[in-house]
Amino acid sequence: PVLCIIDLSFCPAITDKTLYTISRNKLRETIYSLNFWGAGSVSDEGICALTDACHQIQSLTLCDCPKITENTIVQCIAKLKFLTTLNLWGCTNISAVSLQLLLKYMTNLKALGLCHLTELKDYSIVGLEGCTNLRSLEFENCGQLTGEGISKLGGKAILSVNFKRCLELDGPSLFTVTSRCPQLSVLNLACCTQLREEDILKILVNSRNIRSLNLSESAITGTGVITIANLYGERLGCLKLDKCNEITDASVAYVLRKCKQISELSLMFCTHLTDAAFLPESCFPKIEVSQGKTEDSETEEDSTNEAETEGGDDPTQENTVEEGKDGDKEVEKSESSQETQNEEKEQEEKVESYEQVEGNTMKEGNHREKQIDEVEKSEVSEETQHEKDVDNTEDKGQEEEVSKKDGGKEGKTTKTSSERKARELRLAKKYGVLESTMLFSLKTLYIGGCSRISEKSVISLANRSPKLTTFSIPAIDISDLAMVHIGKALPRLQHLNVALCAQVSPVGIRQVVHSCRNLKFLDVSGLEKLDDSGLEEISENCASLKSLDISRTSFFAPETVLGVVKNLSTLTLLRMRARNSEEEYEAGLFQTISEYAPNLCVFKNY
Numbered sequence: 001p002v003l004c005i006i007d008l009s010f011c012p013a014i015t016d017k018t019l020y021t022i023s024r025n026k027l028r029e030t031i032y033s034l035n036f037w038g039a040g041s042v043s044d045e046g047i048c049a050l051t052d053a054c055h056q057i058q059s060l061t062l063c064d065c066p067k068i069t070e071n072t073i074v075q076c077i078a079k080l081k082f083l084t085t086l087n088l089w090g091c092t093n094i095s096a097v098s099l100q101l102l103l104k105y106m107t108n109l110k111a112l113g114l115c116h117l118t119e120l121k122d123y124s125i126v127g128l129e130g131c132t133n134l135r136s137l138e139f140e141n142c143g144q145l146t147g148e149g150i151s152k153l154g155g156k157a158i159l160s161v162n163f164k165r166c167l168e169l170d171g172p173s174l175f176t177v178t179s180r181c182p183q184l185s186v187l188n189l190a191c192c193t194q195l196r197e198e199d200i201l202k203i204l205v206n207s208r209n210i211r212s213l214n215l216s217e218s219a220i221t222g223t224g225v226i227t228i229a230n231l232y233g234e235r236l237g238c239l240k241l242d243k244c245n246e247i248t249d250a251s252v253a254y255v256l257r258k259c260k261q262i263s264e265l266s267l268m269f270c271t272h273l274t275d276a277a278f279l280p281e282s283c284f285p286k287i288e289v290s291q292g293k294t295e296d297s298e299t300e301e302d303s304t305n306e307a308e309t310e311g312g313d314d315p316t317q318e319n320t321v322e323e324g325k326d327g328d329k330e331v332e333k334s335e336s337s338q339e340t341q342n343e344e345k346e347q348e349e350k351v352e353s354y355e356q357v358e359g360n361t362m363k364e365g366n367h368r369e370k371q372i373d374e375v376e377k378s379e380v381s382e383e384t385q386h387e388k389d390v391d392n393t394e395d396k397g398q399e400e401e402v403s404k405k406d407g408g409k410e411g412k413t414t415k416t417s418s419e420r421k422a423r424e425l426r427l428a429k430k431y432g433v434l435e436s437t438m439l440f441s442l443k444t445l446y447i448g449g450c451s452r453i454s455e456k457s458v459i460s461l462a463n464r465s466p467k468l469t470t471f472s473i474p475a476i477d478i479s480d481l482a483m484v485h486i487g488k489a490l491p492r493l494q495h496l497n498v499a500l501c502a503q504v505s506p507v508g509i510r511q512v513v514h515s516c517r518n519l520k521f522l523d524v525s526g527l528e529k530l531d532d533s534g535l536e537e538i539s540e541n542c543a544s545l546k547s548l549d550i551s552r553t554s555f556f557a558p559e560t561v562l563g564v565v566k567n568l569s570t571l572t573l574l575r576m577r578a579r580n581s582e583e584e585y586e587a588g589l590f591q592t593i594s595e596y597a598p599n600l601c602v603f604k605n606y
Contacts, residue, residue, distance in 0.1 A: 122149025154180025
């Protein structure tokens with residue numbers, strides 16, 4: 001046996017005795033990664049013993065370890081000559097001076113995490129100028145870090161930078177850093193309050209390889225979002241715009257249309273967004289982004305204004321202006337709008353009653369998953385077959401080999417793309433939505449707290465995103481009808497958050513858990529209608545569940561709670577509402593839980 005990685009994160013019961021045992025074992029010679037995140041009982045002696053015995057360590061995480069002192073951190077890390085990944089997230093014990101001395105000799109670092117070090121100074125990171133191999137930098141919530149301190153950072157190898165909540169950083173300094181990182185693909189500028197929209201766009205124009213972008217709580221507006229979509233297009237894979245209240249429905253709709261390969265979208269607490277951003281009939285308006293006004297456009301605007309002024313309240317003149325302006329568009333949109341209305345009527349007829357849908361939910365969900373899997377397997381088999389064909393031609397002439405390779409590639413590409421389009425069209429027709437509105441790449445979606453979004457948008461997004469695995473929709477006014485559609489359309493769902501959705505009942509919960517058998521994280525906190533029957537459905541059908549939040553709900557019978565703990569062997573986190581902790585049955589319940597599942601972390605709210 002070979003021991004390579006030791007992960008003791010969030011194990012408060014682990015002490016120095018365990019580390020001593022590991023340091024004396026022969027398996028220590030192959031260990032290259034240590035993770036002590038949240039191991040609160042580990043102290044200086046245990047860490048020193050382990051690092052002295054394991055000189056080949058390449059990755060070390062010492063986050064939130066209050067018993068490890070500053071001197072020990074410096075001495076231990078200085079001994080590790082092969083260290084390439086260092087994470088000191090939340091290590092408030094280490095001072096700015098010690099950190100400066102430490103980083104001065106860490107020339108082989110590839111990833112550095114210094115998040116939540118509130119005492120971090122500019123001079124502490126001077127030594128990073130010599131780390132030419134750095135690929136990832138994390139400075140989240142380092143409030144005293146200024147633009148002057150980061151002005152010399154950067155490198156050709158850097159791929160990811162996190163400056164979230166660095167309140168002293170300004171636009172020019174961040175532009176300087178990003179301009180030195182030509183391969184930058186992950187950028188986090190959330191909560192950087194000194195950045196204006198002009199600064200953000202200037203930085204992004206200079207960083208053309210961005211794949212993941214976080215601009216939460218920034219000054220970005222709807223115009224800026226449209227510019228970002230035009231700048232990156234299908235290259236953009238992740239976009240986070242939480243609490244950006246200046247973005248518009250049209251900008252979100254444009255992102256969904258333009259960025260076809262986006263897999264993660266977060267719009268939490270964007271309170272100005274409405275259904276117009278997500279519904280198929282209004283989600284993809286024809287938006288023309290003008291670089292500047294031309295003479296023809298100004299002439300058209302002037303003529304329109306004159307017609308409106310002269311016409312006054314005359315409806316005939318108003319209609320004439322509208323016909324001259326939108327006549328061509330009505331012809332193009334009439335057919336698509338009629339098709340959309342017909343498909344919506346058919347969709348409503350399919351879900352008239354919950355009882356009819358309940359019997360076919362699992363069959364349709366499984367059939368949909370099989371359809372996607374079959375297409376993916378066929379594509380993989382075609383690729384492997386193509387590779388075999390290429391290998392068989394190696395013994396033939398060089399010219400013939402090259403020509404066959406080129407022909408095979410073109411044939412494979414054409415066939416694969418045609419099959420993918422056929423697959424998308426079949427799914428779009430089957431579930432009653434237009435092919436152009438399908439979101440086949442979207443896997444993670446957060447829209448919780450958007451109070452103006454209705455149930456129609458949730459149903460539409462569920463039916464148009466067949467690969468969705470994370471769906472977070474807390475505090476949105478949905479009913480069991482939306483839960484029916486979620487269970488029916490998303491058989492691969494793993495993370496579902498419907499907290500504070502007051503209209504959801506055990507009927508809707510049953511629809512989801514019967515279809516989404518791969519659920520690992522479920523948040524149903526704040527559901528007033530959730531009772532013991534709903535909790536029993538969860539415990540009987542969610543065998544893979546790791547985290548369950550049933551806090552802020554009604555009180556459950558002790559037998560029901562124990563049934564959840566016994567049936568869900570994979571459960572590691574449980575949040576629940578508790579009565580007075582002094583009551584005998586309450587104390588006995590939690591004692592029984594701790595005895596049956598000692599590794600289960602239980603959070604109680606009264």
